[in-house]
Amino acid sequence: MxxxxxxxxxxxxxxxxxxxxxxxxxxxxxxxxxxxxxxxxxxxxxxxxxxxxxxxxxxxxxxxxxxxxxxxxxxxxxxALLPVGDKAVLITGSDTGIGHALAKYLDSLGFVVFAGVLNENGPGAEELRRTCSQRLSLLQLDITNATQVKEAYLKVSEKVQNTGLWGVVNNAGILGIPADAELLPMRTYRQCMEVNFFGAVEVSKIFLPLLRKSRGRLVNMSSMAGGIPLPRYAAYSASKAALSMFSGVMRQELSKWGIKVAAIHPSGFRTGIEGTSDQWDKQIKELMENLPAATRQDYGEDYLLGLKSYLLHIPAYCSADLSPVLSAALHALLAKKPHGLYTPGKGAYMYLCIFCYFPLWFYDFFISKMMSTESLPRALRTSEAESKNL
Structure with missing residues (x-):
């Protein structure tokens, strides 16, 4: 041969x-x-x-x-990814969770990281100082505080000067207490919207002039709950859905400036956003004290106290490995052709597909089985018991 x-x-x-x-x-x-x-x-x-x-x-x-x-x-x-070079990225909510891990990850890759933290003297900020390079800068940044947002803009613009800011990652967010929508106080709805939506909009608007200089990236950390309805997450889901829609509109409007916009919808990850046991006790106590008498009677105190049990079990269903979210964020920041939507994590894309392409009755049935709880409100238990006795 x-x-x-x-x-x-x-x-x-x-x-x-x-x-x-x-x-x-x-x-x-x-x-x-x-x-x-x-x-x-x-x-x-x-x-x-x-x-x-x-x-x-x-x-x-x-x-x-x-x-x-x-x-x-x-x-x-x-x-295909662009080189990191001297690209500068602002990340909000870097005290804990995804923002904290992302700040470390991007710093290790050579990015110039501006890590916005709610408490610049807190343990999260101290750990970033200790473990990251000198390129990383900490910013005191409560995104609901317009003064702090403007001060952060001045500090960032002074450092990046004519090169502009390559990326803004709107990561800061709060969960509130997961409970039936009827039970949640209006304060919870307003807080979720203030942090998860209005805060992200404020940061985006303030920093867009720097993104225009670099023709960079705007990345919004939404949630799986921002794309599909999930029981007990009315306040959180509504705020994240607003952020997702904002991302879509900005993706269209900013394309003429060469700025690419992406929304990330992670599934369940262990980030600490659900809070601590002491915080849950306080929130549930406030919730019970402010409920109308008729509502408290219909739901029953045992059902309301059962919300804490639900909160305790949330971390068990969440992954501790944040690498899928970090990879999605990196791709959104550096890909020559980034996606408009990322769905990292177990089940995130599947749930979205079922919601979008199957009949709503099937989606509702599917979710009811996936997120079923043994407890029922007192009025419904009483009604069931009476039906069985007939």
């Missing part, structure tokens, strides 16, 4: 494969962050094509090879 190609078509296959190999090596050298993706999605089609040439002949092999190259090129067109 000849070692060299014996026909023009085989020579063509060999030439294309060599050219492809040189391209792969160049891409790996330019994009070290994406080295694994490049090697897998570029080398695999090449090997497949050569195998097909050997087994099926040059004609069929070339067709399979070209098809593989096309698919891998489309995939890598989405996966």
């Amino acid at each position: 000849d070692a060299l190609p014996s026909s023009p078509l085989e020579w063509l296959c060999t030439g294309v494969t060599l050219l492809f190999g040189v391209t792969v090596l160049c891409m790996v050298k330019r994009s070290p962050v994406e080295k694994a993706d490049v090697l897998v999605w570029r080398v695999l089609p090449a090997l497949l094509g050569l195998l097909c040439v050997a087994t099926l002949g040059a004609g069929v092999g070339l067709v399979v090879f070209c098809a593989g190259c096309l698919i891998s090129s489309m995939y890598l067109g989405v996966r």
